[in-house]
Amino acid sequence: MAKKMNQxxxxxxLVWRRFRKNKLAIVGIVILGLVFLLCGTAPLYIDxxxxxxxxxxxxxVAPCLEHPFGTDQFGRNLYxxxxxxxxxxxxxxxxxxxxRFVLGLFFGAIAGYFGGRIDxxxxxxxxxxxxxxxxxxxxxxxxxxGQSILTLYIALTVVFFxxxxxxxRATILxxxxxxxxAAANCYGSSTFRIICKHILPNGIGPVVVxxxxxxxxxxxxxxxxxxxGLGIPSPTPEWGTILAEGREFIRYYPHxxxxxxxxxxxxxxxxxxxxxxVRDALDPRTRK
Amino acid sequence: xxxxxLKRFLMIIPTFFxxxxxxxxxLSIIPGNPAESILGIYATQEQVDALTEELGLNQPFxxxxxxxxxDLFRGDLGVSWLQGYRISDQVMVRLPNxxxxxxxxxxxxxxxxxxxxxxxxxxxxxxxxxxxxxxxLIFACVPAFWLALMAQLLFSVKLGWLPALAEAKYSKSMIxxxxxxxxxxxxxxxxxxxxxxxxxxxxxxxxTARAKGSNRVYVVLRHALPNALLPVVxxxxxxxxxxxxxxxxxxxxxxxxxxxxxxxxxxxGRDVPVVMGTVIFVALVxxxxxxxxxxxxxxxxxxxxxxFSKS
Numbered sequence: 001m002a003k004k005m006n007q008x009x010x011x012x013x014l015v016w017r018r019f020r021k022n023k024l025a026i027v028g029i030v031i032l033g034l035v036f037l038l039c040g041t042a043p044l045y046i047d048x049x050x051x052x053x054x055x056x057x058x059x060x061v062a063p064c065l066e067h068p069f070g071t072d073q074f075g076r077n078l079y080x081x082x083x084x085x086x087x088x089x090x091x092x093x094x095x096x097x098x099x100r101f102v103l104g105l106f107f108g109a110i111a112g113y114f115g116g117r118i119d120x121x122x123x124x125x126x127x128x129x130x131x132x133x134x135x136x137x138x139x140x141x142x143x144x145x146g147q148s149i150l151t152l153y154i155a156l157t158v159v160f161f162x163x164x165x166x167x168x169r170a171t172i173l174x175x176x177x178x179x180x181x182a183a184a185n186c187y188g189s190s191t192f193r194i195i196c197k198h199i200l201p202n203g204i205g206p207v208v209v210x211x212x213x214x215x216x217x218x219x220x221x222x223x224x225x226x227x228x229g230l231g232i233p234s235p236t237p238e239w240g241t242i243l244a245e246g247r248e249f250i251r252y253y254p255h256x257x258x259x260x261x262x263x264x265x266x267x268x269x270x271x272x273x274x275x276x277x278v279r280d281a282l283d284p285r286t287r288k
Numbered sequence: 289x290x291x292x293x294l295k296r297f298l299m300i301i302p303t304f305f306x307x308x309x310x311x312x313x314x315l316s317i318i319p320g321n322p323a324e325s326i327l328g329i330y331a332t333q334e335q336v337d338a339l340t341e342e343l344g345l346n347q348p349f350x351x352x353x354x355x356x357x358x359d360l361f362r363g364d365l366g367v368s369w370l371q372g373y374r375i376s377d378q379v380m381v382r383l384p385n386x387x388x389x390x391x392x393x394x395x396x397x398x399x400x401x402x403x404x405x406x407x408x409x410x411x412x413x414x415x416x417x418x419x420x421x422x423x424x425l426i427f428a429c430v431p432a433f434w435l436a437l438m439a440q441l442l443f444s445v446k447l448g449w450l451p452a453l454a455e456a457k458y459s460k461s462m463i464x465x466x467x468x469x470x471x472x473x474x475x476x477x478x479x480x481x482x483x484x485x486x487x488x489x490x491x492x493x494x495x496t497a498r499a500k501g502s503n504r505v506y507v508v509l510r511h512a513l514p515n516a517l518l519p520v521v522x523x524x525x526x527x528x529x530x531x532x533x534x535x536x537x538x539x540x541x542x543x544x545x546x547x548x549x550x551x552x553x554x555x556x557g558r559d560v561p562v563v564m565g566t567v568i569f570v571a572l573v574x575x576x577x578x579x580x581x582x583x584x585x586x587x588x589x590x591x592x593x594x595x596f597s598k599s
Binding site for chain 2: 124125127128129131132133134135136137139140141142143144216220223224227228229230240243247250251254257258260261264265268269272
């Protein structure tokens with residue numbers, strides 16, 4: 001791609017070029033792409049019935065040609081369960097990160113723009129959610145609302161959206177007092193319009209990066225809840241639940257424990273590489 | 289300095305009460321009558337009514353909340369719905385165990401994480417730096433429970449070096465739980481320390497110190513490290529919370545008699561008073577620990593409380 005002389009490079013191109021130079025980030029994208037490809041095309045050639053089909057006569061088979069990852073204690077094909085579980089785990093992660101982003105945006109914007117008493121009240125409630133450790137708060141939410149996929153999403157969103165709200169609020173505070181906001185107010189823009197059109201676009205960058213970076217931690221949290229037994233209920237495959245179910249048997253059949261854990265670890269690592277790469281690309285700082 | 293400490297101390301009181309209020313509120317929206325689920329489906333209506341009266345479940349929410357707080361200050365956390373034991377007894381036995389586990393993990397984090405981070409920053413781009421980066425990446429990304437299971441598998445089952453379950457408190461069987469609990473905290477501390485040290489080492493006053501001939505180690509330890517510590521202390525403060533989170537899972541994997549396993553049994557059985565009691569105590573501990581972290585900012589960076597006393 002030859003650049004013409006005097007061509008002003010857009011910020012997006014600059015960021016993309018810096019990102020491309022980061023080898024780890026590219027490795028992350030490749031790994032993540034592979035995972036998406038494998039899990040995403042799975043429904044095309046593996047029917048969901050294979051995921052729940054139990055054949056107890058062929059339980060605990062070690063990895064072989066017919067069952068690439070072996071089978072679990074009910075004789076279910078671990079490969080199919082892992083592929084569909086990837087869809088569930090990563091898909092849930094995306095859903096939760098989005099919900100968290102929207103909620104954090106909403107509350108942070110209100111708290112940051114209006115200030116005063118509303119700000120104090122909202123921030124105090126955010127402090128409450130941040131003062132109880134994450135897993136414990138999630139458990140409280142699941143006890144109150146019952147255990148299901150939806151309540152798991154709600155629990156994980158509620159526990160982590162205060163951090164996003166804080167970030168949004170800080171961003172809004174820096175932009176709120178600038179003159180173009182006062183000007184917009186002067187000529188009669190509604191509050192909603194000011195927030196959406198003027199304030200948010202100027203500060204949204206770090207918030208989006210933070211949201212994307214938290215996808216890895218979210219997947220870890222989902223599998224953590226699955227491991228405790230409060231996550232996505234069986235037989236829906238999810239990497240944490242698969243690990244929890246196989247836990248009693250890993251002494252004699254280690255493949256039941258090694259494979260799900262490795263999958264989670266590799267995905268989160270790829271996401272961390274990408275996240276670090278994005279952060280460095282958006283804000284490079286020269287080091288010694 | 290004293291005024292700052294007092295003000296910070298007073299600030300945790302409203303936060304703590306608000307936390308208890310929110311958690312109590314969340315736990316009381318559970319549908320259905322707990323008395324029915326305790327007594328089972330063969331209980332008569334009179335028995336259900338009697339138990340409801342006894343547990344005080346038919347009173348309005350605010351009265352129940354105030355009663356609960358009043359009992360809390362008298363040291364009475366209530367009685368478990370499922371097994372009938374006094375909750376405060378169990379909490380008093382298990383909370384020190386969990387605190388021991390958490391403190392050992394944080395202690396290990398500080399002991400290992402900061403020196404490794406400093407060393408990695410000092411030898412940037414050389415082999416020690418790359419190795420520490422790779423190791424911290426692995427330990428930060430892998431789920432803690434998986435690490436615990438694999439450690440059990442490797443060190444107890446295959447090699448037989450360490451016990452698989454945590455039996456006695458101050459013994460070899462604590463090594464694996466503490467190690468696996470602190471793994472991700474150590475990884476994050478190493479990364480934060482390294483980044484912070486690199487920032488500080490690029491400053492002009494470091495270059496001046498080296499230019500006037502100071503020993504390299506002296507410069508790193510005496511000039512760079514104290515200035516680099518502030519983000520690291522923040523990181524360690526937030527790792528308290530994540531260590532408590534992780535402790536819940538580690539306690540299950542290693543069958544450790546701590547507050548986390550109590551909580552999980554209670555959550556699975558919908559035993560609301562036990563959940564409430566454990567959450568309150570954990571929240572209290574975290575509040576106090578955050579206070580300690582804030583106070584240590586004041587020790588490290590005098591500007592924190594000087595600004596405060598001037599305003």
